[in-house]
Amino acid sequence: MRLALREALLAFRRAPMLSALSVTTIAFSLFAFGLFGLVALNIRNALRNVEDRVEIRAFVADGTSAEATSAALGDIGAFPEAASVRLVTQGQALDRARRELGEFSDVFEEGILPASIEVRLKPGFRDPATVRAVAKRIEVYDFVDDIRFGEEWVEKLHRLRNIATLAGVALGLTFAIVAIIIIGSTIRMAVLARAREIAIMRLVGATNGFVRAPFLIEGFLKGTLGGGLALVLAWLALAVINRFVVQASFFDPWMGAVGVVAGACLGLAGSAMSVGRHLQKV
Amino acid sequence: MIRFSHVHKSFARTGVALEDVSFQVNKGEFVFITGPSGAGKSTILKLCFFEERPTKGEVKVYGLSSAAYRNVDVPKLRRRLGIVFQDFRLLEDRNVEANVAFALEVTGAPPSQVGPRVSRLLAQVGLGAKATALPRELSGGEQQRVAIARALANDPVVLVADEPTGNLDERATRGIFQLFRDINASGTAVLMATHDLDLVRRAGCRTIEINRGQMVFDSASDGGFRPSAPAEAMEDDE
Ligand SMILES: Nc1ncnc2c1ncn2[C@@H]1O[C@H](COP(=O)(O)OP(=O)(O)O)[C@@H](O)[C@H]1O
Ligand SMILES: [Mg+2]
Numbered sequence: 001m002r003l004a005l006r007e008a009l010l011a012f013r014r015a016p017m018l019s020a021l022s023v024t025t026i027a028f029s030l031f032a033f034g035l036f037g038l039v040a041l042n043i044r045n046a047l048r049n050v051e052d053r054v055e056i057r058a059f060v061a062d063g064t065s066a067e068a069t070s071a072a073l074g075d076i077g078a079f080p081e082a083a084s085v086r087l088v089t090q091g092q093a094l095d096r097a098r099r100e101l102g103e104f105s106d107v108f109e110e111g112i113l114p115a116s117i118e119v120r121l122k123p124g125f126r127d128p129a130t131v132r133a134v135a136k137r138i139e140v141y142d143f144v145d146d147i148r149f150g151e152e153w154v155e156k157l158h159r160l161r162n163i164a165t166l167a168g169v170a171l172g173l174t175f176a177i178v179a180i181i182i183i184g185s186t187i188r189m190a191v192l193a194r195a196r197e198i199a200i201m202r203l204v205g206a207t208n209g210f211v212r213a214p215f216l217i218e219g220f221l222k223g224t225l226g227g228g229l230a231l232v233l234a235w236l237a238l239a240v241i242n243r244f245v246v247q248a249s250f251f252d253p254w255m256g257a258v259g260v261v262a263g264a265c266l267g268l269a270g271s272a273m274s275v276g277r278h279l280q281k282v
Numbered sequence: 283m284i285r286f287s288h289v290h291k292s293f294a295r296t297g298v299a300l301e302d303v304s305f306q307v308n309k310g311e312f313v314f315i316t317g318p319s320g321a322g323k324s325t326i327l328k329l330c331f332f333e334e335r336p337t338k339g340e341v342k343v344y345g346l347s348s349a350a351y352r353n354v355d356v357p358k359l360r361r362r363l364g365i366v367f368q369d370f371r372l373l374e375d376r377n378v379e380a381n382v383a384f385a386l387e388v389t390g391a392p393p394s395q396v397g398p399r400v401s402r403l404l405a406q407v408g409l410g411a412k413a414t415a416l417p418r419e420l421s422g423g424e425q426q427r428v429a430i431a432r433a434l435a436n437d438p439v440v441l442v443a444d445e446p447t448g449n450l451d452e453r454a455t456r457g458i459f460q461l462f463r464d465i466n467a468s469g470t471a472v473l474m475a476t477h478d479l480d481l482v483r484r485a486g487c488r489t490i491e492i493n494r495g496q497m498v499f500d501s502a503s504d505g506g507f508r509p510s511a512p513a514e515a516m517e518d519d520e
Contacts, residue, residue: 003387014375200371203331204385204432205361207354 007214008221011190018193019222022186026226027233029179030263033172034234034251037259040168042248047161054126056119056135056149060087064115064143072141073117081125081134088116114145128155176266183226183270187219191278198278208279215275216268223267227260283307283440283471284330289339291325291495299325300495302339305502307440307473312466314482315475317492323475326492327444330473331363332356344439361389364433364441364470368448370425372417378404378428379413385435403431407461423454430461440471447478455481 012019060069069087077085088096093113121134135149191198201211231251238250251259284307291300300322307313315323328334329341332348341348346359372381382400391399404410407427417425426446433441443462447455459481466472476482482489491499 196371197373200373200384201388202357203360203365203371204388205357205359205436206388207357210388210390 004210004213004217008217011194011214011218012221015190015193018186018189022183023222023225023229025182025186026179026223026263026267027229029175029182030227030230030259030266031233031237033175033179034230034259035237036168036171036175037255038234038238038248038250040164041251043164044161045249047164051123051126054121054131054150056121056131056138056147058117058119058135058138058141058144059146059148060115060117061143061145062114068141068143069115069117072138072143076117076119076138079119079134079137081121081130083120083122085117085119088118090115117144128158176262179266180270180273183219183223183267184274186222187215187271188274188278190218191215191274195278211279212272212275215271219267219269219271220264221267223263223265223270224260225263226267227263230263231256231259283309283311283344284473285340285342286326286329287340287342289329289336289341291322291329291334292337298495300329300336300492303492303495303497304339305490305497305500307471309439310466310469310471312463312472312485312487313474314485314487314489315473315492316477316479316482316489317498319477321492322495323477323492324444325495327442327473327475330442331360331365361436362439364430364436364438366426366429366433366441366443366446368445370417370422370429370449372425372428372432374417377414377416378409378420381417381428382431382435385432389436399435400431403434406434407431421454422450423457426450426454426458427461430458430465434465434470438470440473441465443472443474445476446474447476447481459485 073085073087076082090113093115097113117138119134119138121131125131125134131149135147138144139147198211235250238248241248286303286305289300289303290298292298303322303326315326317323325334329336329348330343332341332343332346332351335341335348344359344362346355373384376384379400382403383396386396386399387393401410401413404413407430409424409427409431412420412424417428420428426449430441430446441462446462447458450458455478462472462474463485489499489501490497
């Protein structure tokens with residue numbers, strides 16, 4: 001094991017250019033992946049913020065008794081999907097309209113705006129289908145005149161998020177494959193550069209595991225270094241974006257660690273692939 | 283030690299390389315394999331260290347049979363063999379010492395034993411003074427001595443050599459051959475392929491002759507062979 005580690009480190013010294021090249025290619029493919037991850041992360045965060053505001057508003061007919069509305073409030077509040085339910089009286093609706101419209105507030109007269117029941121949903125129940133189903137159940141009350149829940153907008157939001165997730169997964173997989181191929185071929189170059197040495201090792205009785213070990217360690221180290229470098233690059237890119245474009249958030253430490261481990265795994269996978277193929281051939 | 287039983291070997295592109303080859307090499311024997319270029323000598327040696335497997339028949343080396351072995355058995359077998367080639371096959375970027383140590387490290391020898399063992403091996407092949415030289419700084423004969431030291435590293439029961447003197451001049455050839463004789467005298471069997479008939483004739487050892495993939499002669503089973511000179515005559519030639 002110590003010997004294998006020494007050999008792996010020696011490989012860096014023997015071919016510093018090639019090693020630097022493979023580390024940077026790993027770094028750049030992971031960096032591209034990471035950038036996309038950051039975009040997806042921030043879109044998701046933004047969507048979650050918007051989604052928090054998803055709300056069903058049921059307008060209450062004039063002259064509905066207070067008992068009827070409060071009974072309905074109790075019922076709706078007991079829906080498993082409901083996070084909060086509250087009644088906005090005519091007076092409160094008017095106040096709100098006046099506040100929002102400022103100088104035009106005079107156009108509103110007492111009683112012109114209906115009272116409404118406003119329902120917010122728990123996270124996980126804010127998708128269009130659930131929102132519509134809940135709205136339907138509220139609509140059955142006789143005193144409900146009209147119900148709004150921003151149908152198109154909830155749907156658009158969701159479509160956007162689905163596209164973002166799908167694109168993220170597709171691009172992520174593509175980048176992962178590209179990274180494996182790049183690492184595979186750099187290790188392959190290293191393997192070919194040492195084909196003679198490998199042949200001699202096998203002649204004097206080295207096991208395949210022994211031959212493989214230094215290359216696996218080399219791939220692992222390069223992958224880890226590449227992953228770390230990618231993380232640094234992503235962080236720098238984010239700093240630039242934060243400074244000049246928008247405030248965006250970075251991976252939490254866990255995700256960062258996952259990124260570095262992903263680099264290590266890519267490195268291992270790539271080198272295992274090329275060494276395995278070489279050993280099978282000779 | 284080594285037993286070929288009705289061994290056939292053919293290659294996809296070049297066709298038949300060996301046809302019905304049978305012979306046996308016993309413990310401590312010195313055996314030449316001769317024949318013109320392309321006869322199949324190298325193929326026989328490759329079969330010995332399981333780099334090739336026979337198309338038909340069986341090769342049995344130190345208990346391992348080509349008819350039934352697992353891939354993990356091959357490295358174990360090779361540690362019991364010493365293998366030497368015409369082109370030395372040294373690692374150019376490592377010095378003499380490191381080239382010999384390599385064979386020990388590969389087999390997981392304890393590091394504390396590698397140094398002293400390498401010194402002893404280099405002394406045995408007469409290169410004690412060149413331990414830190416690089417292969418390119420050595421003559422062909424010296425490079426082959428390094429390869430032999432490496433082949434001896436794991437105390438082989440048999441030394442398999444493919445034209446070990448093919449790249450050497452007359453004088454170096456004699457020196458290397460004498461080294462093989464010394465190694466053989468201490469109990470290690472030697473199987474050496476060569477097309478140097480002079481060398482074979484003077485040595486007076488058992489000789490197997492191959493031509494176009496077929497065994498045409500084995501002095502062990504043919505009473506007609508008489509060495510033209512005893513092996514000791516080698517020194518007189520120097
Ligand atoms: N790896 C191989 N692939 C195809 N043909 C081969 C291979 N090795 C040897 N041969 C063929 O087998 C025959 C014997 O070759 P070889 O054993 O190298 O002869 P020698 O060592 O006596 O000169 C030749 O005709 C050669 O072309
Ligand atoms: Mg040959």
